[in-house]
Amino acid sequence: MSGLRARAAARATDLGYAAGWQAVQWLPEPVARGAFDAVARFAAGREGRGTRQLRANLRVATGGKLAEDELDALTARALRSYARYWQEAFRLPRLGTARVLRDTVVPGIDHLARARAQGRPVILALPHSGNWDAAGVWFLDWLGEPFMTVAERLRPESLYERFLAYRETLGMRVVPLTGGERPSSAVLREWLEAGRSVCLLVDRDLGSGGVPVEFFGRPATMPGGPALLAAQTGASLHPVTCRFSERGWVLQVGEEVPLDGGTRLRDRVATAMQGVADAFTADIARQPEDWHVLGRVWADVPPDPPAGERH
Template sequence: MSGARAQVAERLADTGYAAGWRAVRMLPEPVARTLFERAGDWAARRDAAGVRRLRANLGVVTGGRLTEAELDALTRRAMRSYARYWQEAFRLPALGVDRILEGSVVAGTEHLAAARAQGRGMVVALPHSGNWDAAGVWFVDWLGAPFMTVAERLRPESLYRRFLDYRETLGMRVVPLTGGPRPSSEVLRDWLDEGGASCLLVDRNLGAGGVPVTFFGRPATMPGGAALLADRTGAALLPAVCHFSEQGWRMRIYPEVPVQGPGRLRDRVAGAMQGVADAFAVGIAERPEDWHMLGRVWPDVPEDRPRPGGDELR
């Protein structure tokens, strides 16, 4: 694509997101939810590559126990859940903090309280499950202060700024993964050294390297930054998994995964990330349709084959 065409495409993308934010916020909540449910159903029927990858991932999560029809039904529910995430992403600031707090049920807060009582920072490690933005609103309220997270830099810059401004209205502090004035790892380390809290999505490794783990019985890699930050700052490393409920949100915070101690740093980080992966596996298995993973997690698991009647646009 030429530079001029790319710029036009980027402007259209930003304009489309801006229009979507405005339009969806104006709709009554039941209408918006119905429209996005239908969009999720349409995406599942279309059976594009991301849906086939999701179906393959769900096949691993459910241990190959489902029939083809059952796996298709689970994938449809997962696409509805994914669509609900985007519907809420557009509407979340309009919902208001009180509505989110009233609709949130959180288990395991004693693990957060233990870290706070010790005066330590916290690194909350999450998978792409449920609505982590809604969980973030709850967490800001619980902390009584912002937490810090990292966002991939989007193009165009105006779209990245729109997502950045959106999350900061929810009480988050966001640093870019790349392209910032300082490396994100340095900014996070300073924040945690001061006793701050951070939330990081770590169920998929997007860069080179990563830490090898066993996830649902198969080899995978996860980014090791969360464990490394916890080791370097003394922060508590706390896995957490989010789910949807009928009209709200649920989150479970799991016990602290130890990182500091004897032995090589490399081995301690790997062991800690295995502990995170184990907690994720428990939480995701409770409600697998809320795990929105349309990308590759396991190198030995190809995307599922197209279903007969799928109408993917090729």
């Protein structure tokens, strides 16, 4: 019976998500944004575990320099920014490529253009910041061809399939992080060897083989895949941090991260991923409210306690 209940709950989640997705697409933009802002305000007041972890993460990202009320205000802004991401993600097909291109600014685009002029594919390493789906729409247009990315499997499986289909309608090619017919690393390597490009979200290590880095001055781990793939294929590795502007999006493109950190491949990968972490640290600090990480990043930074239990 419990299995039947679990399947029924999963089915209800999927159907509810699909219905909400369709409804949001057809709401006027001010109404949709207002609705998502309201959800963000509710989440801030509820102080669930994800909100309290976000607060703790933002304390690290701001160097512990904010007073408690300032950190509360920053966390509330970050939740509204995260809500904006979801509102835009749901509405992206309706927003359209023309809107994204018109309202996106890309400092550092020359770094990517230089690599492409050399006939090299590029690997974009991104944090969970701003709207990475809008960034993908812009990048697809700039490339003039699909790129490949990796998606974490969601539950229920039907929800993952909806996200997969959605991103592929935008022009992306998606492989699952786990559970695919072949390892995602092998698929990505073949894609790059064919001269095509890759985008990967790497500020959280979801596996067991992460590379140790210093991130905002604290020990963390990040997936080594972007640097390993660059070393194996000759692709150009670039950190790219997305943030919101008042009317659109900013994509901050970093210089190519060198892979010259020693003779051993392991050392080169570790040094390159530290370069990625350093770029993220500098770029996220410009607008930390647009960094949307409600999960644990540092082993020694648990969620903050609820407001009533803080000293």
